[in-house]
Amino acid sequence: DAGVIQSPRHEVTEMGQEVTLRCKPISGHDYLFWYRQTMMRGLELLIYFNNNVPIDDSGMPEDRFSAKMPNASFSTLKIQPSEPRDSAVYFCASSFGRGVSTGELFFGEGSRLTVL
Amino acid sequence: SQQGEEDPQALSIQEGENATMNCSYKTSINNLQWYRQNSGRGLVHLILIRSNEREKHSGRLRVTLDTSKKSSSLLITASRAADTASYFCATDYGNNRLAFGKGNQVVVIP
Numbered sequence: 324d325a326g327v328i329q330s331p332r333h334e335v336t337e338m339g340q341e342v343t344l345r346c347k348p349i350s351g352h353d354y355l356f357w358y359r360q361t362m363m364r365g366l367e368l369l370i371y372f373n374n375n376v377p378i379d380d381s382g383m384p385e386d387r388f389s390a391k392m393p394n395a396s397f398s399t400l401k402i403q404p405s406e407p408r409d410s411a412v413y414f415c416a417s418s419f420g421r422g423v424s425t426g427e428l429f430f431g432e433g434s435r436l437t438v439l
Numbered sequence: 440s441q442q443g444e445e446d447p448q449a450l451s452i453q454e455g456e457n458a459t460m461n462c463s464y465k466t467s468i469n470n471l472q473w474y475r476q477n478s479g480r481g482l483v484h485l486i487l488i489r490s491n492e493r494e495k496h497s498g499r500l501r502v503t504l505d506t507s508k509k510s511s512s513l514l515i516t517a518s519r520a521a522d523t524a525s526y527f528c529a530t531d532y533g534n535n536r537l538a539f540g541k542g543n544q545v546v547v548i549p
Contacts, residue, residue, distance in 0.1 A: 426487075430483070
């Protein structure tokens with residue numbers, strides 16, 4: 324398997340523009356996580372899905388952020404409109420559920436977003 | 440928020456030396472995991488230790504878990520330049536999510 328695939332790897336955009344980040348999880352994994360990484364706040368969990376269903380989106384900073392998982396092999400994280408404070412590296416990760424315990428997460432290489 | 444906290448935050452050592460990092464957490468956990476992140480890359484899973492385990496080894500890595508002190512340590516023995524990276528602990532509180540610490544930056548000098 325190619326691992327978790329994210330696109331784009333880098334995105335530079337102007338404030339107010341819409342940004343869409345994409346993720347293809349590892350085939351067979353039933354959990355998908357979106358994290359945001361900044362120097363100040365470290366790794367923050369934004370939202371996670373189980374079997375394509377959003378389970379917890381309490382980490383989504385505000386209504387400008389939305390995430391979808393239309394099928395088991397694709398997820399998007401959208402920011403509209405984008406603001407400079409959204410600049411960060413966004414990671415997608417997937418895992419295979421193991422009951423009540425969280426198993427090993429497989430991370431993509433991340434999407435580095437810069438909002439000017 | 441409940442999350443692992445690593446200590447120290449930055450470590451610089453000579454190649455061949457051992458590197459030790461600590462992580463503390465706040466409440467009971469199902470498991471604790473350690474990840475490595477090379478500059479500009481995604482996180483890579485290193486090792487998982489369950490709450491009923493006290494020590495685990497994987498190659499040059501040794502992880503301990505002390506649930507009474509709510510702490511864990513990661514030891515890298517005989518470090519190599521390729522071990523230069525940031526290391527994160529992540530705690531599983533049983534709600535199907537991991538809480539990550541801020542990370543330890545380790546620099547191994549050849």
